Amino acid sequence: MGYTGLRIHHHPVLTFRRGREVTIYFEGEPIKAFEGEALAAALYAAGHKILRYSPKHGRPRSVFCMIGKCGSCIVEVDGIAKRACQELVRDGMRVRRIKGYPVLKEAGGGAKPVEEVEAEALIIGGGPAGLAAAEVLGTHGVRTLIVDDSHRLGGQLIKQTHRFFGSRELFAGLRGFQIAEKYEEKIRSFESVDVLLRTTAIGVFKEGVFAVGEERNYVLRAGTYLVATGAVENYLPFENNDLPGVMGAGAAQTLMNVWGVLPGKRPLIVGAGNVGLIVAYQLLQAGAKPAAIVEAAPRIGGWFVHAAKVRRYGVPIYVRHTIVAAHGEEGVEAATIAEVDERWRPIPGTEKTIECDAVLLAVGLTPNVDLLRQFGAKTKYVPELGGLTALRTEYLETTVPGVYVAGDVAGVEEATTAIIEGWIAGYSMLMKLRGERDEWMKERERLLKLLKTYRSSPVSARVRAGLEKVIIGGEEVA
Amino acid sequence: MRAGVAIIGGGSTGLFTAYYLRRLGYEGEVIILDRSYLGSGSTGRCAGGIRASFTSEVHVALMRESIKEWLRLRNEAGLPFRQSGYLWLLTTEELVKQHEALQRLHNRLGVPTRMLYGEEVLSVVPSMKLGDVIAALHDPTAGKISPLKTVWIMRRNLLKLGVKILEYVGVEGIVTKEGEAVTLKLSGGGEVDIEDSVIVAAGYWSKELLRPLGYEPPLKGDPHHLMITEKYAPFLEPLVIHKASGSYIVQVGSGGVILGTEYPVPENDLSIHLGFIGRAVRYMSRYFPQILDANLLRVWTGYYIKTPDHHPIIGRVPGYSNIYLATGYSGHGFMMAPIVGKELANYVMKGKPGLPETRKLVPERYERGELLEEKAIFG
Numbered sequence: 001m002g003y004t005g006l007r008i009h010h011h012p013v014l015t016f017r018r019g020r021e022v023t024i025y026f027e028g029e030p031i032k033a034f035e036g037e038a039l040a041a042a043l044y045a046a047g048h049k050i051l052r053y054s055p056k057h058g059r060p061r062s063v064f065c066m067i068g069k070c071g072s073c074i075v076e077v078d079g080i081a082k083r084a085c086q087e088l089v090r091d092g093m094r095v096r097r098i099k100g101y102p103v104l105k106e107a108g109g110g111a112k113p114v115e116e117v118e119a120e121a122l123i124i125g126g127g128p129a130g131l132a133a134a135e136v137l138g139t140h141g142v143r144t145l146i147v148d149d150s151h152r153l154g155g156q157l158i159k160q161t162h163r164f165f166g167s168r169e170l171f172a173g174l175r176g177f178q179i180a181e182k183y184e185e186k187i188r189s190f191e192s193v194d195v196l197l198r199t200t201a202i203g204v205f206k207e208g209v210f211a212v213g214e215e216r217n218y219v220l221r222a223g224t225y226l227v228a229t230g231a232v233e234n235y236l237p238f239e240n241n242d243l244p245g246v247m248g249a250g251a252a253q254t255l256m257n258v259w260g261v262l263p264g265k266r267p268l269i270v271g272a273g274n275v276g277l278i279v280a281y282q283l284l285q286a287g288a289k290p291a292a293i294v295e296a297a298p299r300i301g302g303w304f305v306h307a308a309k310v311r312r313y314g315v316p317i318y319v320r321h322t323i324v325a326a327h328g329e330e331g332v333e334a335a336t337i338a339e340v341d342e343r344w345r346p347i348p349g350t351e352k353t354i355e356c357d358a359v360l361l362a363v364g365l366t367p368n369v370d371l372l373r374q375f376g377a378k379t380k381y382v383p384e385l386g387g388l389t390a391l392r393t394e395y396l397e398t399t400v401p402g403v404y405v406a407g408d409v410a411g412v413e414e415a416t417t418a419i420i421e422g423w424i425a426g427y428s429m430l431m432k433l434r435g436e437r438d439e440w441m442k443e444r445e446r447l448l449k450l451l452k453t454y455r456s457s458p459v460s461a462r463v464r465a466g467l468e469k470v471i472i473g474g475e476e477v478a
Numbered sequence: 479m480r481a482g483v484a485i486i487g488g489g490s491t492g493l494f495t496a497y498y499l500r501r502l503g504y505e506g507e508v509i510i511l512d513r514s515y516l517g518s519g520s521t522g523r524c525a526g527g528i529r530a531s532f533t534s535e536v537h538v539a540l541m542r543e544s545i546k547e548w549l550r551l552r553n554e555a556g557l558p559f560r561q562s563g564y565l566w567l568l569t570t571e572e573l574v575k576q577h578e579a580l581q582r583l584h585n586r587l588g589v590p591t592r593m594l595y596g597e598e599v600l601s602v603v604p605s606m607k608l609g610d611v612i613a614a615l616h617d618p619t620a621g622k623i624s625p626l627k628t629v630w631i632m633r634r635n636l637l638k639l640g641v642k643i644l645e646y647v648g649v650e651g652i653v654t655k656e657g658e659a660v661t662l663k664l665s666g667g668g669e670v671d672i673e674d675s676v677i678v679a680a681g682y683w684s685k686e687l688l689r690p691l692g693y694e695p696p697l698k699g700d701p702h703h704l705m706i707t708e709k710y711a712p713f714l715e716p717l718v719i720h721k722a723s724g725s726y727i728v729q730v731g732s733g734g735v736i737l738g739t740e741y742p743v744p745e746n747d748l749s750i751h752l753g754f755i756g757r758a759v760r761y762m763s764r765y766f767p768q769i770l771d772a773n774l775l776r777v778w779t780g781y782y783i784k785t786p787d788h789h790p791i792i793g794r795v796p797g798y799s800n801i802y803l804a805t806g807y808s809g810h811g812f813m814m815a816p817i818v819g820k821e822l823a824n825y826v827m828k829g830k831p832g833l834p835e836t837r838k839l840v841p842e843r844y845e846r847g848e849l850l851e852e853k854a855i856f857g
């Protein structure tokens with residue numbers, strides 16, 4: 001396959017620092033790629049959307065999450081099954097598609113070494129919430145370790161090219177990725193804070209938190225823990241929803257804003273909340289032309305300014321519509337949308353077919369609570385906060401003493417509130433470790449007030465209602 | 479609510495008992511009650527291994543019969559039991575001698591196990607490395623089935639057979655009158671009036687249910703771990719056991735690879751230990767180095783419900799004419815469920831079990847000092 005035009009060469013705000021050009025082989029065919037980029041991005045850019053065939057029905061599959069969570073990108077790299085979105089390009093690597101299940105082969109490296117690490121504070125997740133907590137802990141010299149499965153600190157922020165809303169004092173009109181860069185610099189300046197990147201905390205065991213890294217695995221123990229693992233994207237059932245080109249909006253952002261590869265030239269976006277609108281705008285920035293945005297609700301959920309911007313560029317927004325099918329053989333070529341009734345059921349006879357080459361799902365996020373549950377923290381299903389989330393005190397301690405939450409995992413919200421929560425959790429952890437002090441208590445109360453101010457607007461009514469269901473008194477921390 | 483037979487516990491014991499009651503022609507109302515969801519006890523946590531290669535005559539005979547049922551149930555109940563065999567890896571001369579003797583026992587009781595020496599072992603599992611294995615005992619009648627699938631399929635079968643299944647309904651007490659169960663008290667305040675019998679199939683918690691009736695079965699909750707990887711192309715048919723360490727590996731029908739090992743933890747402590755993973759992988763990667771590159775999906779714990787002689791307690795509860803108990807399988811209760819279910823149905827309908835071996839498992843054996851012996855417990 002030749003030139004696809006999916007590589008982004010000019011971008012108004014981003015510069016892609018690509019590695020040197022190398023040659024890799026896909027199904028024996030040479031492909032130009034850049035060293036150090038995600039293998040999945042390189043293959044996608046070269047037009048190889050189909051990465052594997054599903055085991056039971058042999059259906060073609062491509063990237064869906066781009067963060068190592070879904071498994072739809074598993075390929076054979078030099079004979080070993082790997083997730084192409086997590087594997088970085090090396091010169092000469094040989095990649096094959098997998099039909100059925102991967103073959104389990106001996107890689108020859110033997111067992112990975114396991115390192116035991118003790119810290120005063122362990123922060124799982126280096127997004128805005130985790131970084132804010134680390135800032136407080138680092139400032140006070142607490143021995144802190146951050147683990148994050150991504151290759152860079154910043155969580156969702158590294159994928160955001162727009163200026164952040166609702167956060168004037170906090171980031172003064174910075175773009176998401178710039179906030180991440182600034183924060184990373186700051187965190188790296190603390191001597192007592194260590195960072196493990198490309199390291200996934202996979203489980204909480206009697207002996208500690210087990211984390212899997214590139215070269216080695218870790219058993220991590222600490223006096224206090226912060227779970228700041230963010231949220232995961234929701235999926236949507238419709239015909240052919242597994243066709244290559246159908247992916248989460250976050251995956252599309254990772255492809256285009258982290259790796260400089262367009263998910264498509266005319267993607268259809270499902271969902272007109274802030275995420276859907278922003279992704280549409282980011283696609284325009286990157287040189288694509290979204291085919292349309294469909295939204296099942298009668299109104300656009302995201303901020304008006306974002307919607308206006310997208311409309312100005314001529315992207316139609318269909319409210320009271322949903323996607324009912326994607327079409328295509330080896331990838332998305334079109335999609336059928338239809339009007340919905342007040343119970344969000346498609347109305348027969350209202351179908352329209354729209355030409356598009358990708359379908360991006362921006363239909364909400366769900367708190368990533370797995371580790372919290374493994375810690376034994378009590379969780380509760382709260383739709384207003386995105387699903388299951390942890391019961392916690394105002395100061396963000398869960399029902400397990402010494403285990404804290406902050407950010408989207410504590411309820412899907414925004415970076416501003418994630419940061420303030422991170423600070424609050426940071427002070428709570430500091431006092432758990434060092435004892436209470438007036439100035440710290442005062443600062444924490446000030447932050448609590450600040451958080452309330454941020455949440456006082458009508459936009460936050462839903463979040464406020466949700467929080468009422470999960471905030472518990474200190475005596476309930478078992 | 480009224481029931482002909484009320485079954486307390488929706489694990490493999492309860493499900494198969496209900497099934498065999500219908501198959502043997504029981505026409506009254508059959509109700510299964512579980513305080514959680516079906517399979518939430520040990521059943522949903524087990525490895526799904528099925529074998530007759532035990533070290534005691536009672537176990538060998540019961541499992542020989544149970545495997546006949548598993549085979550019949552493939553067509554009759556749609557259960558995808560796979561007769562893929564067990565392979566016991568032996569790494570010392572002493573173990574080899576022991577297993578040569580076991581083979582003779584098995585063969586005498588009609589279970590055609592055989593010894594394989596040296597390279598012969600690889601004929602059964604070509605994907606393995608021989609390492610320090612001297613010989614192996616192969617049980618070709620053994621096999622595997624997914625316990626979760628079994629629960630789902632049995633639920634469907636039972637609903638078709640008109641069995642009532644009540645989940646998230648716990649039994650809080652058994653009301654008796656003159657040595658007979660008359661009513662069950664349920665969580666939430668409901669009651670079930672008993673026409674014929676009560677089957678106590680509540681695993682470890684059977685103890686709590688029966689204590690107020692003056693009988694306390696000698697049970698211990700012994701936690702065991704298991705782990706499963708992501709799905710891979712088939713590379714391993716039989717369940718393979720490293721006898722010396724009590725470690726085992728089995729690839730299940732969906733492609734995941736399950737590993738288990740002996741990893742002693744305190745009684746009733748279900749927390750998950752990393753040390754378990756280390757030990758299981760250390761032993762089994764000697765013979766299957768490819769597992770070092772597998773992605774781990776889940777690790778969990780569950781109870782082996784153990785009795786003093788490592789044999790189940792099956793029979794009428796002492797002092798009561800219509801309450802039956804079956805538990806204490808010491809780690810092998812899933813594979814026995816068809817035969818145990820059949821025998822409990824026999825008890826209910828005929829007043830006695832069909833096999834002489836089942837009679838040896840009555841609760842009274844401990845008082846009488848008629849203990850049985852089983853040496854092959856692992857994982």
Ligand SMILES: Cc1cc2nc3c(=O)[nH]c(=O)nc-3n(C[C@H](O)[C@H](O)[C@H](O)COP(=O)(O)OP(=O)(O)OC[C@H]3O[C@@H](n4cnc5c(N)ncnc54)[C@H](O)[C@@H]3O)c2cc1C
Binds near residue numbers: 413
């Ligand atoms: C398109 C879009 C636009 C947005 N725009 C705005 C905006 O304009 N203003 C605003 O305030 N907010 C905005 N947000 C929301 C904001 O980005 C999030 O609310 C915020 O990033 C949440 O921060 P967090 O630290 O809780 O989680 P995240 O940023 O999601 O960070 C979690 C981190 O944890 C890591 N992680 C998860 N599990 C593990 C594990 N087991 N082991 C190791 N690491 C793990 C993840 O890789 C990630 O790096 C936007 C979000 C999106 C998607």
Ligand SMILES: Cc1cc2nc3c(=O)[nH]c(=O)nc-3n(C[C@H](O)[C@H](O)[C@H](O)COP(=O)(O)OP(=O)(O)OC[C@H]3O[C@@H](n4cnc5c(N)ncnc54)[C@H](O)[C@@H]3O)c2cc1C
Binds near residue numbers: 492524814
């Ligand atoms: C890690 C592990 C691996 C194993 N591997 C194997 C194997 O390979 N092969 C094999 O044959 N066996 C194996 N076993 C053993 C096997 O799981 C058990 O012997 C078997 O499942 C017991 O089934 P059961 O129905 O008697 O009990 P359970 O499955 O424990 O069912 C008891 C049920 O009773 C319910 N209950 C309890 N109290 C009440 C109450 N008061 N009211 C209502 N309901 C109640 C519980 O909710 C539960 O669902 C393994 C066990 C473990 C833990």
Ligand code: FES
Binds near residue numbers: 067083
């Ligand atoms: S795991 Fe790679 S795309 Fe989801």
